[in-house]
Amino acid sequence: MHLKGTNGLYRWSELYDDSYIYIQDLEKIRQFHPNGKVFQCIDENLDYITLKFGNDIFRVKPELYKVINKKVLPIGSVVKLKKYPDMDAIIIDNRWHGEKKEPMYFITLMGKKKSKRYFLEDFIVDEL
Secondary structure, three states: OOOOOOEEEEOOOOOOOHHHEOHHHHHHHHHHOOOOOEEEEEEEOOOOEEEEEOOEEEEEOHHHEEEEOOOOOOOOOEEEEOOOOOOEEEEEEEEEEOOOOEEEEEEEEOOEEOOOOEOHHHEOHHHO
C-alpha cells in the first residue's frame, strides 16, 4: 500500500462508521469536516494512515483515502500571483474542485483573506 508521500482526499463524514477514524482523533475530525480538503499522507502503518492538513493531523483507516495525482501546494506555502507578481501571498486553505478535477486554493494577500478561489494556473509556476 504505498500511500506515504501522496496527496489525496478523505471522504469521511458522520454518515460513515466511527471505526474509520482513530478514536483519539474522532472528535477533532468531526469538527474539522474533511470532505473536499486535499491532505498530505505523512505516515502509514498496518491499520492507519496519518493525514496532514496545515497544522492538523489525523489518523484514519486508508479505505476512504483517494490519491490524487496532481501537484498540490501545502498550506502555508508562500506564492506569487501572476496578477500581483511583486507581492507574496500565503496559501491558507485548499479544496478539491470536482468539476475541474484539481485543487483550488484560498490565500491571504497583504494580510487579508481573499474570497476568490485560485488555481495552480494563477500562480507564477517557476517560483513554486
